[in-house]
Amino acid sequence: MSIIYKNIHIGNLIEKRVSECNIKVSRICNFFDCIEKDIEEMYKQKDMNTGILLKWSKLLKYDFFRIYTQHLVLFSPPFSPDNKDSNQKSELPQFRKNIYTKVMIDFILELISTEQKTIRQVIDEYKIPKTTLYKWISKYKKIDNT
Template identity: 60%
Template sequence: MTNFKEIHIGNMIEKRVTECGMDISRICSFMKCSKEEIIKMYEAESLDAEALLRWSKLLEYDFFRIYTQHLILYAPPSPEKSNCKKTALPQFRKNIYTREIIDFILELIESGKKTKLQVIDDYRIPKTTLYKWIEKYRKTTHMQT
């Protein structure tokens, strides 16, 4: 299971490179850098957006989504009214949950780390949404309330 709280993007990129079996010379050519620079990126906890975009294209994987999932889980929308609601920037729906997020949430409940009520409160997931996930993805009746 992916840890969305503590992200080490270099490790995740290296894991994806291994999964794809991609040759280092192809990576160096695409990224326009040396093997040593690639290794430094694998060791980096974070990368700049341009480098991450290039990795996403090369490895055909949206590494930005990892950060989006972090925001969904650990930076739920504030109930307070914000002064900067209006923006010319694109607006995105906050409640787009990937299967990984759903599995993560359900695992918290199944393992007893959190109750359903704690999940609803901590992550601001609507009660009906959570119960739909439980019904659809987990056919277990021993989940805590």
């Protein structure tokens, strides 16, 4: 499934996962201690409280937070060493932005192979280095042909 990471509607994605898992609404209501109408309202939500999203992730055994992480990888500005705040220490965990998952690589390569985007568009829009993109194309094209 090609998720458009730019426009996330988390309620729709949760509803799809519930359908895939064939979970009865009575079980969901019991898990959330709510009524069916409340669940239907959650399906309509574009955004969701993180505590509720965590519960959905556990119930459906799917990391919905990763969808947002992939969005950040694709759409947040690259780290700039010139950033004035970069010298400040933080007690929060630090993550490297430039780690691309196989799902992300497949998503990008699918955009190129289906001609939805050109290589130049991918480089410009997603800020993926040209050499990285060509390495992916070379590496995964060989795998696909075997």
